[in-house]
Amino acid sequence: MPLAPVTVRAYRPEDRSALFDICVRTAYEGQDSRHIYPDPELMPNIFAAPYAALEPDLAFVLDDGEGRAVGYVLGTADTRAFAKAFRDVWLPSVTDRYPEPAGPARTPSEEMIALLHRPERMVLPELAGHPAHLHIDLLPDWQRKGHGRALMHAFLRALHGKGVNAVHLSMVTANTPARAFYDRLGFHEIPVPDPGPLTFLGRSTTVQPLCTGP
Secondary structure, rough: OOOOOEEEEOHHHHHHHHHHHHOOOOOOOEEEOOOOOOOHHHHHHHHHHHHHHHHHHOOEEEEEEOOOOOOOEEEEEOOHHHHHHHHHHHHHHOOOOOOOOOOOOHHHHHHHHHOOHHHHEEEOHOOOOOEEEEEEEEHHHOOOOOHHHHHHHHHHHHHHOOOOEEEEEEEEEOOHHHHHHHHHHOEEOOOOOOOEEEEEEEEOOHHHHHHHHH
16 A cells, blocks of 8 residues: 555656656557667657756656656646757757667667657647647556546646646547547647647646546
8 A cells, every 4th residue: 555645746856767667668659668669768868858857847747655656747838948958958968879860760769769859840830829848648557547637737737837828749649548638638639730640739728627527
């Protein structure tokens, strides 16, 4: 039994290994990605660690009651500024491990490394009205129990407190359970030309509507 209630709390540096583990175990359409991306630090170094490093005040975890992070929500209040900080600050810290591919990507890992080296991909004119963006993931045993909603509440409140009125996210279109989750939380689709395998969703940062759903 947990020593304390399950809670949402601020990310702490000692959560880093759990952050990486959660990311890896949810990075392939919401499922374990280890059979696709053999380097266990690749996906976290693109989609999790830079947010915790660059905007730690917008990083929250779900604590299992024993101090272990079993879910997280991470993001930025300003996507354009984040993309610049990613290039100027984060990318130099991981380039030795992940040099930019010299030619077309030949493996899924090389495709992700190419994305790592193109942070400007995050900045799309269609998303300008939703300047913040986020990533949220929970380990499978902690999904569908209301914890994702609690994490989202914490993140939206933090954004609202910063004066940010709207947020967006991108998700793999094939991940239909994730889409159902976001729909319940009041996200709507944002049309983006040629989105590839992704769907872009957005909503206001006002928390009250979240309290009315199932």
